[in-house]
Structures are given as structure tokens and as C-alpha cells.
Amino acid sequence: MSNNTDHHFDAIVIGAGMTGGWAAKEFCEKGLKTLLLERGRNVEHLKDYPTTNMQPWEFKHRNQVPYEIRKDNPVISRCYAFREDATHFFVKDTEHPYVQEKPFDWIRGYQVGGKSIMWARQVQRWSDFDFEGPDRDGFAVDWPIRYKDLADWYSYVEKFIGVTGMKDGLAHLPDGEFLKAWELNCVESYFQNFIKDNYQDRHVIYARCAHITEDRPIFREQGRGLCQARRICQRGCPFGGYFNANSTLIPWAMRTNNLTLRPHSVVHSIIFDEKANKATGVRIVDANTKETTEYFADVIFVNAAALNSNLVLLNSTSERFPNGLGNDNGLLGKYVAFHNYRARISAIHEGHLDSTTDGAKASSMYFPRFRNVHRQETDFLRGYAAGFGTGRGIPVNSDGFGDELRANLLSSGKDKEGPWRVGSHMMGATIPKETNQVSLDAEQKDEWGIPLLKIDLDYDDNDEKMIKDFFEQFTEMYEKAGFTNIRTSDSKQAPGLDIHEMGGVRMGHDPKTSLLNKWNQLHACPNVFVTDGACMTSTATQNPSLTYMALTARAANYAVEQMKKGELI
Numbered sequence: 001m002s003n004n005t006d007h008h009f010d011a012i013v014i015g016a017g018m019t020g021g022w023a024a025k026e027f028c029e030k031g032l033k034t035l036l037l038e039r040g041r042n043v044e045h046l047k048d049y050p051t052t053n054m055q056p057w058e059f060k061h062r063n064q065v066p067y068e069i070r071k072d073n074p075v076i077s078r079c080y081a082f083r084e085d086a087t088h089f090f091v092k093d094t095e096h097p098y099v100q101e102k103p104f105d106w107i108r109g110y111q112v113g114g115k116s117i118m119w120a121r122q123v124q125r126w127s128d129f130d131f132e133g134p135d136r137d138g139f140a141v142d143w144p145i146r147y148k149d150l151a152d153w154y155s156y157v158e159k160f161i162g163v164t165g166m167k168d169g170l171a172h173l174p175d176g177e178f179l180k181a182w183e184l185n186c187v188e189s190y191f192q193n194f195i196k197d198n199y200q201d202r203h204v205i206y207a208r209c210a211h212i213t214e215d216r217p218i219f220r221e222q223g224r225g226l227c228q229a230r231r232i233c234q235r236g237c238p239f240g241g242y243f244n245a246n247s248t249l250i251p252w253a254m255r256t257n258n259l260t261l262r263p264h265s266v267v268h269s270i271i272f273d274e275k276a277n278k279a280t281g282v283r284i285v286d287a288n289t290k291e292t293t294e295y296f297a298d299v300i301f302v303n304a305a306a307l308n309s310n311l312v313l314l315n316s317t318s319e320r321f322p323n324g325l326g327n328d329n330g331l332l333g334k335y336v337a338f339h340n341y342r343a344r345i346s347a348i349h350e351g352h353l354d355s356t357t358d359g360a361k362a363s364s365m366y367f368p369r370f371r372n373v374h375r376q377e378t379d380f381l382r383g384y385a386a387g388f389g390t391g392r393g394i395p396v397n398s399d400g401f402g403d404e405l406r407a408n409l410l411s412s413g414k415d416k417e418g419p420w421r422v423g424s425h426m427m428g429a430t431i432p433k434e435t436n437q438v439s440l441d442a443e444q445k446d447e448w449g450i451p452l453l454k455i456d457l458d459y460d461d462n463d464e465k466m467i468k469d470f471f472e473q474f475t476e477m478y479e480k481a482g483f484t485n486i487r488t489s490d491s492k493q494a495p496g497l498d499i500h501e502m503g504g505v506r507m508g509h510d511p512k513t514s515l516l517n518k519w520n521q522l523h524a525c526p527n528v529f530v531t532d533g534a535c536m537t538s539t540a541t542q543n544p545s546l547t548y549m550a551l552t553a554r555a556a557n558y559a560v561e562q563m564k565k566g567e568l569i
Contacts, residue, residue, distance in 0.1 A: 009035040009260070010563070012282050012297040014267050014312060017114020018545060019532040019552040020303035021249030022157075026556035028258040032563075035260045035295055036253070039287060039304075040110030042263040043089075043117065045247040049236030051085040059084050075105045078497055081118050086234040089117050099441050101456035103494035106307065112263055113246040114305065115499070118234040121210040121242050123163055123546035124366070124385075125154050129172045129373055130540035137372075137381050140335060140432045141508040143537050144518035147174065153550040161243035161549070162219060164227075164363060165208035173205075173368045173542070179214045181206045182229070182361035186352045187390040187420050192365070194481045202370045202477075204388055209363035210243040210546075222248050229360040242362070264288055266448045269316040270300060270325050270528060279325070279528045285448040298569045299527050299559050302505075303552070306533030310336075310438050310504040311453045313530075326522035329512055332505060334437040336457055337539045339498040340384070340428035342491050343467045345474045347483035349390070349420040356392050356417055364389045367424065369541045371469065380465035384428035385541040386474070392420045422483060426470045429539045430495075431462055432503050457495045500544055502536035520555040527568045531555045 009032075013023045016038035027034040042048075056062060063084045070077040073093040082090050091108035098106055109115040128147045135142040151174070158177040165178035184192065184206065192204040211227040212219050219225075224240030224247060233242050240247040253259040264287040271281040271294060281296035302309045310333050316325035324332045364387060371383035395418040397408040430436075436458065440451035471488045478486050495501075508514025511523035520535055522528045531552040533544060562568045 007293070007295045009033045009295065009297040011035070011299045011301065011559075012037065012295055013301045013303060014282060015114065015303035015305060015308070015532070016112040016245065016250065016261065016263070017109075017303065017305060017532075018116040018119075018245050019548050020114070020301070021116070021245035021253070022549050022552040023301040023303055023531065023556045024253045024259055025249045026553055027560065028253040028256040030557075030560045031258065032560065033258050033260070034253070035262060035297065036250075037265040037267055037282065037284060037295075038112050038261070038263045039266045040112065040263060042261070043111045043113050043236075043246055045236070045240065045251060046238055049238060050088070052232075052235045052238050054085065076107065078105055078493070079107050079499075081234040083234075085232065086118055089234070096446070097452060099444065099452050099454040101454055102458045104455040104457055105494050105496035106455065107496065107499045108305070112250065112261065113244055116244040117236055117246060119244075119545065120543070121233065121362070122366075122543035123158070123161075123176075123208050123210050124368075124542035125174045125176055126150070126540050126542060126547050127172045127174050130538070130542070133382060133540070134538050137376070139381060140538050141506070141510070141513045144507055144509050144514075149518070150547070150550045150554065153554045154546065156553055157546065157549045160218060161210050161248065162212040162216070162224075163208055164211050164213045166206045168203065168205045170203060170205075170368060172373050176208065178208070179212065182213070182363065184365075185357055185390060186355045187349055187422065188365050188388070190349075190352065191388065191422070191481055195477065198480060199477075201373070203368055205366050205368065207363045207366035207387070211362045212241055222252065224248070227362050229362050231360055231362060233362070266450065267304065267312050268292070268448070268450055270302075270312065271296075272316065272318040272320060272325060272525065274318065274320055277320075279525055285450070287448070290448065298563060299529070301552075301556070301559075302528065302530045302534070303532045306501045306504065306536075307336075307438055307453060307455065309530055309532055309534035311440070311450075313505060314438075314440050315450060321524070325528065326515055326524045328524050329515075331434075331513070332515060333439050334434045334504065335432040335506055336436045336438060336501060336503040337430045337432040337536075338457065338495045338502065339500040339539060339541075340430055340459065340463050340466060341425060341498040342493055343426035343428075343470045343488070344423065344491065345471065345478065345486065345488045346421065346423040347478050347486040349422050349483050351482070352420060371473075378465070378469060380462045380469065381431055382429040382462075382466075383541060384426045384466055384470055386424045386426055386470070388422070388424050390420055390422050392417050394418065422478075424474055426467065427498075427541050427543075428463065428466045428470070429541050431460065432506070432538060433460070438504055455496075457501075459495065500533070500539070502533040502539050502544060505530045505534040506537045507535050508537060519558045520551060529555050529559060
């Protein structure tokens, strides 16, 4: 196979989702012949969004998932976006099993575009309060980069994908390259002003969101139109109004004629050449035929999504790396973390009854972290952010049976709308720990002959204290704001349902305590880069996708520079 020129490329990217798409775009723009591997099917923009223009009555089950499917797929059925209009974009439990040492809800999307088709589109930058966190607070290891290393790359990504937001001037949540935001409704404005007037260290802001609200030449060149605020983004958007890899990155890379996209390619392992002392290629198993094929390149980017990237590296064994590629220190798969989304609070706002909502918008409000930012002030490390949502609807009376039920439903909301409802959900940073880890099962394999991934993650006392503080602080703020009927709830959901798992191949200064350097290269195998969630040293509280994309663009451009110098060849 080594003499087959059809199997040789300048670069190979594993995973055709959000970060894999960015790596492919950067390589192809720079003239590198690039192979983009995806284990799932191809999903093309417009062509493969079968439900995008369907009306509610056109769905057989009125957008609900039938009981039999939910019974057979208890994990994925817990995901908020797993509805009849988007089930075809999610991995079913029955199709791709894994081993849960402790309960873990692994939400996956195996197709070209990955989860970028169904994501929540929230894009907040990190700050030095986040990158300096481990070093300051004494957990994990120090990040080898700071905000200044990513600031320009954040801007680079934001200008390409389109981000709506407001300039808020917060040091711990840096401003970005924003398009105009949607107007706040009256209750959002009320609570925003209340917090501003009563708390010096707390803020309620418009949530930065990856939607196009203004025309720009770059968006026209991508073939995208303005967001119509349909709020059914998980179906795929025919306007290209929100960012996904299918409508932007992959078509952009295709236009260069430098991209070879190979779907249905389950990556088995990365090939390490003992004599050359570097990785030389990737071994894949065809998802349909089960045929094994090898491809070769000078540089390899691993972007299979956090836990699958760990799996690929763990399964890439050789005489040099018997425990997984780059795993000299035995830390591969360890120090995995996630976001704590268990805590929620809701209430009634009895004011503004003369106002209601008009139309829709694609984003809501965001409550940036305010605990332990400038100093340690609680009995737990780090902190949490939160959402803030409002709405007013028609109350429905569903009492009774038969004619009584029919009469009650028809009379519901005849006179007036119900009160305004408000609510928040916590987004807490969990602490990376060695005991939170993934590994390969010694006996069980999938249908492609690859060991099943064992996931052993759990909450700890720090998480419980954070939940308690969230309830106390938000109850106090809601009470002071005049909200009534305040209710708190702990979903007790397993880790994973936050869909923000990170780590296992963490960045750091020292090869003894980390796997990757400041450029996302494996310390022990520098022509292999990892730039998706697996590379994260800690979690912060922000939605992480924007940081993944910025890291990927930065690392890909660095890799091209090094290749030109002959450093990676």
C-alpha cells in the first residue's frame, strides 16, 4: 500500500465535524492535499436536511419519539434535541454500544458535520481567568497558553462563522467580533437592569450565538443567508443562517480541489513507524464492507470528538507505544471532565402583563460566572455560569375526559395569556481528576473489531457544593427581583448529557504531566495534533466549541508553517 499514490496525502484529518472541518479548511486553503475521514455517512448542506421545511402536522408522531424507540435507546432519548425532526442525526444506543463503569449519557452524531448540525450554537470566549485557573487554584496542570495566544484566532473564527452578540466590556468574558443582536424582551431587560443596579460583580448579558444577523461578503461567498429565527436549527438550516460545518467549512475546503472526503471510514488506529520515529498514516475499517485500508500523510489531526479521540489514540499501539500513541506517562484517557448541568430554577414574574412576545429570536440571555473569579470566596473551586430564559404562554386546562376534556382544551386561554415565566440552568465547571477516565475494554469489541470504550466519570463533593450555592444565590436574586413561586430542582442527570466532555489528552508544559504541548502536538509524536475537546486541560464554564475551533485554526496554521520548514516531514 505504501507505493499506492492514491493513498498518500499531505495531511489526514480524523473526524468531519466542527474541528475536523476547520482543520480541513485551513489545510486545503494552504494548498495541502487533505484526506478528511468520517466514520458516518455524508450529509450535504440542503440536500440532506429531510425535515427542515416540514410543518408540525406533517410529522407522523407530532415530533414526539415513539415509545419503542425511546425504550431501546434510553441514553440518547434524554437529549433535548432528540425529537422526530432530528433523530436521523443522532447515534442510537443500540447501534454503537459502550461500557458505562458509572452512568454516562454519551450523546453522539456520526455523520459529516458531526454534532455541529444539532448544537446549541453558544459561543463565549475564554479569558485568562479560565486559562490561569488550574495554576491559581492548584488542580490539574497549568495551561501552556493564555488568552493572548488565542485572541486573534477567536476573531478569525468569529468573522467566518458569524456571531451575534453585544459588547459587554467584561474582563472575564472578552468581547468578540459581533453581528447585531436581537432585541431583548421587557422581562429580560427588567432582570438585566435589576442585576446591574443591585450587584456590582454580576451581569446578565445577551448570549453570544453563532447566527448570521447581518450581511457580509464572507457569508455571501459561503452561500449563506440571514437567520430567520425559526428555532428548529437541529433539522439543518436551508438558509445557512446558523453555523455548521456542512454549510461552511467543508464546502469551502471542497472548492480548493485539495480535499478528499471519505465517509463510512471507521478509524481503527494511527500507524507509527518505529524506524522513522513518527506517525505515518491512519488505518481505517470501511463501515459497510469491513475492509481495512491504510492512508498515509506527513501530518495527522485527531478531531473525532473528545472521547472518540481518546479511543483512537488508546487503540494506536506499537512497540514504541504499547499503551497508546504518545502515552509515555500513562495519563492518556485520564483527567476527563465535563459540565455540571444538574441544577435548575424557575419562577413566575407577575409584572409586565401588558406585554407579550412578538416574533422570535435565536438566542436568549447568559449569566456569566461570578463566583471565585477574582478571589476564592466559597468552599468549592471554580464556579458556574447560567442561562436566563423568559416566556409567556397560553395556559392549557387538560382536566377531565371525553367531552369535558375537549371543552376545557377549547376554552383554554380564551381570555388572556398566562403570567411570564422565568428560569435558569446552571453550567458548572467540574474539576479534572485522574479517577475520571476512559479506557478500552479488554474483551468487548464493536462490529469493526475495535475495543469498546469504557467510561468511568462521576460528580464529586465540589459539584454538590456548587449546586447548593447556585440554588442559594439564584433564589436570593429571584426573590429580590420580585419573582414568585420559585422552585429549584436537581435533575440528577448522569454526566454526559451536558454534551461538553473534555480532556483525556490534555495540553501542558511538561511531557511528564501532559500529552500535548502549546501547539496541540503530542509531546512524544509531534506530527500528530489533537485539537478537539480531548485536548482541554480544564473546562471553565463557557460553552467550549468556540475555543475548540480557535485552537484548531491556530494549530493547523502552525503545522503548515512547520511542514514548510521540513520539521514534520
